[in-house]
Amino acid sequence: MLLLTAGFDPFTAGEGEFEPPTIGEFYPEVIAFEGTPFALNRIMLIRLLVTTLLIVLFTLWANRFRKSTATGQFVPGRFQMFGEISLNFVRKSIAHEQLGEKDGDRFLPLLTTIFFIVLGMNITGIVPGLNIAGTSVIGLPIILAGAAYVTFIYAGVKAHGVMFFKNALFPAGVPKAFYVLVTPIEFLSTFILRPVTLALRLMMNMIAGHLLLVLCFTATHFFVLYSDGAFKAFGLLTFTFGFVFTLFEILVAFLQAYVFTLLTTVYIQLSLADEH
Amino acid sequence: MQIIQLAAEAVTQVSQVSGNLGVLGYGLAAIGPGIGVGLVVSKTIESIARQPELAARLQVTMWLGIAFTEALALIGLATPFIFAA
Numbered sequence: 001m002l003l004l005t006a007g008f009d010p011f012t013a014g015e016g017e018f019e020p021p022t023i024g025e026f027y028p029e030v031i032a033f034e035g036t037p038f039a040l041n042r043i044m045l046i047r048l049l050v051t052t053l054l055i056v057l058f059t060l061w062a063n064r065f066r067k068s069t070a071t072g073q074f075v076p077g078r079f080q081m082f083g084e085i086s087l088n089f090v091r092k093s094i095a096h097e098q099l100g101e102k103d104g105d106r107f108l109p110l111l112t113t114i115f116f117i118v119l120g121m122n123i124t125g126i127v128p129g130l131n132i133a134g135t136s137v138i139g140l141p142i143i144l145a146g147a148a149y150v151t152f153i154y155a156g157v158k159a160h161g162v163m164f165f166k167n168a169l170f171p172a173g174v175p176k177a178f179y180v181l182v183t184p185i186e187f188l189s190t191f192i193l194r195p196v197t198l199a200l201r202l203m204m205n206m207i208a209g210h211l212l213l214v215l216c217f218t219a220t221h222f223f224v225l226y227s228d229g230a231f232k233a234f235g236l237l238t239f240t241f242g243f244v245f246t247l248f249e250i251l252v253a254f255l256q257a258y259v260f261t262l263l264t265t266v267y268i269q270l271s272l273a274d275e276h
Numbered sequence: 277m278q279i280i281q282l283a284a285e286a287v288t289q290v291s292q293v294s295g296n297l298g299v300l301g302y303g304l305a306a307i308g309p310g311i312g313v314g315l316v317v318s319k320t321i322e323s324i325a326r327q328p329e330l331a332a333r334l335q336v337t338m339w340l341g342i343a344f345t346e347a348l349a350l351i352g353l354a355t356p357f358i359f360a361a
Contacts, residue, residue, distance in 0.1 A: 115343060197350075262340060
């Protein structure tokens with residue numbers, strides 16, 4: 001725990017002075033393997049922790065499911081129920097809803113992976129002691145957006161061959177002369193802006209949320225400890241704000257996981273769709 | 277007395293505004309997406325009020341619409357880092 005909270009020490013930060021949070025929040029000090037590509041800081045440790053947790057959780061769920069089908073005991077316990085409901089959420093209300101049963105199940109492994117990685121990494125933003133989202137540094141969002149990008153292009157090429165690029169860049173039903181205008185716009189929006197916005201949306205939501213929380217709680221710290229008289233009452237206000245924003249961040253963590261997965265699904269669906 | 281002094285101090289501080297122009301820029305950048313998200317949600321509410329049985333599907337579309345609109349505000353938030361160099 002000491003290792004995880006290194007890099008932000010509220011008790012030495014600005015004795016008696018209010019220090020608003022800076023972007024330095026997202027560059028905590030390196031604690032191991034400095035200078036190598038494997039440099040570990042606290043955000044990296046959080047990511048490793050979440051990855052381990054996800055692997056353990058899913059191994060447990062999968063093993064119990066296999067055991068229950070082998071022995072024929074189909075009544076799940078509470079823990080198993082929770083896992084199956086959350087897996088079914090991605091399957092039924094994202095994949096099947098948008099892609100249909102056949103294609104939905106084809107792309108389900110990727111969608112489930114994306115959903116649970118994003119959710120797990122987001123939720124660390126409000127876990128006491130961790131307090132920063134694993135997705136608030138650009139690396140992970142880029143990897144996930146890259147996976148989504150490769151997948152929707154793969155889906156399109158698999159379904160339509162080279163015609164996928166033709167359909168995407170030269171949409172049918174547009175007068176020939178307008179292609180001068182339409183094609184660059186389509187290229188920009190489909191092949192550049194889609195992955196960029198996927199990654200940016202996730203990261204910026206997490207950064208903004210974290211900065212808001214830090215602002216609220218450092219302000220509380222400052223007002224309660226260092227301000228005089230009536231100003232101390234502001235501490236209560238900022239603490240309430242911080243608490244409310246923490247609840248809001250839980251919602252945002254789920255929402256961003258949902259939106260990221262939903263958008264990936266929609267992009268795949270647009271690639272699979274027949275020429276109109 | 278102290279309050280008057282504080283007020284006077286505040287006035288002098290406001291009259292010599294200094295700081296990063298980017299703050300103002302982001303404020304402007306947030307107007308459009310704000311209105312956009314508002315429109316998306318209000319239209320969804322209207323539609324759900326008309327056809328409550330479609331609520332689930334409309335909500336999915338609403339989240340998509342919000343995600344696209346909101347991206348603009350978040351790009352605005354990202355520009356200082358992009359153009360910092």
